[in-house]
Amino acid sequence: MNPAYDMTYRVERFERGQAHRVRSVEQRIGGKGINVTRVLNQLGKYARATGFSDHAFAAAAELEMPVDFVHALPWVRRTVVISESEDGTATALWEPGARVSNPHAAEQLAVRVAGLLPEIAGLVISGSLPGGIEPSLPAEIARTAIAADVPTIVDVDGEALRLAAQVPGIVLTPNRGEVHRLTGIEPDTADAIVTAAYPLVEQGVRAVIATRGAEGMVAVTADGAWSAALPEPLAGNPTGAGDSVVAAVIAALSTDASPDWSALLTDAVATSAAAVVIPVAGEIDRGLRTRLAPTVRVERLDLPKHQETSP
Numbered sequence: 001m002n003p004a005y006d007m008t009y010r011v012e013r014f015e016r017g018q019a020h021r022v023r024s025v026e027q028r029i030g031g032k033g034i035n036v037t038r039v040l041n042q043l044g045k046y047a048r049a050t051g052f053s054d055h056a057f058a059a060a061a062e063l064e065m066p067v068d069f070v071h072a073l074p075w076v077r078r079t080v081v082i083s084e085s086e087d088g089t090a091t092a093l094w095e096p097g098a099r100v101s102n103p104h105a106a107e108q109l110a111v112r113v114a115g116l117l118p119e120i121a122g123l124v125i126s127g128s129l130p131g132g133i134e135p136s137l138p139a140e141i142a143r144t145a146i147a148a149d150v151p152t153i154v155d156v157d158g159e160a161l162r163l164a165a166q167v168p169g170i171v172l173t174p175n176r177g178e179v180h181r182l183t184g185i186e187p188d189t190a191d192a193i194v195t196a197a198y199p200l201v202e203q204g205v206r207a208v209i210a211t212r213g214a215e216g217m218v219a220v221t222a223d224g225a226w227s228a229a230l231p232e233p234l235a236g237n238p239t240g241a242g243d244s245v246v247a248a249v250i251a252a253l254s255t256d257a258s259p260d261w262s263a264l265l266t267d268a269v270a271t272s273a274a275a276v277v278i279p280v281a282g283e284i285d286r287g288l289r290t291r292l293a294p295t296v297r298v299e300r301l302d303l304p305k306h307q308e309t310s311p
Contacts, residue, residue, distance in 0.1 A: 006030030
């Protein structure tokens with residue numbers, strides 16, 4: 001809902017407070033939903049992007065992928081990534097974005113998505129919200145999609161995430177910080193993530209797939225919990241790795257109503273790693289993804305025991 005122009009500056013080594021000679025600059029359309037759409041197309045899934053935009057961004061996006069934007073932004077923000085060729089470290093600067101100028105924009109987007117539901121096999125609602133949009137909008141759209149039997153992932157933060165977690169049947173893909181802000185539990189281990197996420201599942205969330213950076217990720221469902229990670233983490237640009245996870249998860253859910261969650265988690269870890277080695281967000285190394293999948297280590301975790309209370 002808050003797209004961006006992604007700017008990538010490549011330098012040999014970045015030092016705070018110093019002038020740098022930039023080796024190369026790349027600009028492309030971006031934002032979390034755009035990144036998910038790109039990766040889905042790389043995975044062989046036809047995907048369409050929607051949300052809020054201005055006319056210039058929508059025109060640029062149409063040159064690359066199917067889009068259907070609500071033109072409600074006066075301008076589109078930029079995100080800047082400084083990528084160091086010396087060791088692959090990336091530093092990101094994210095602009096907050098413009099305020100939506102159309103008072104009917106939220107309603108228009110909700111109607112637009114509702115019109116797509118009979119034709120789609122999965123929905124992802126991801127990214128930050130621009131000013132002027134209520135945090136309840138992702139949850140409202142998700143509730144409509146799930147009522148239409150469309151698997152839905154919400155990848156947001158803050159109040160929007162709290163409200164989305166109240167939608168029965170939703171799939172959440174938070175990172176560690178988002179798990180902490182949502183549950184109040186510090187997710188310093190895989191078991192801590194299970195402890196934090198399982199009450200959400202008991203309240204109706206279909207699955208929580210929490211990303212842990214280089215330590216992999218954890219999936220928590222009513223049927224079980226699993227952790228998965230590579231034997232050794234890969235160095236590179238983590239920007240967009242979470243979007244690759246979301247793409248892999250919705251690709252699986254859109255084809256199998258009852259997925260093998262451990263297999264789904266394995267593919268998500270491999271897809272995320274295949275994104276880290278690419279300097280720009282929204283791209284994966286498909287050959288590397290295929291090679292990494294058999295090396296992913298999956299462990300079954302214990303769900304919390306239900307505590308009976310005395311009357």
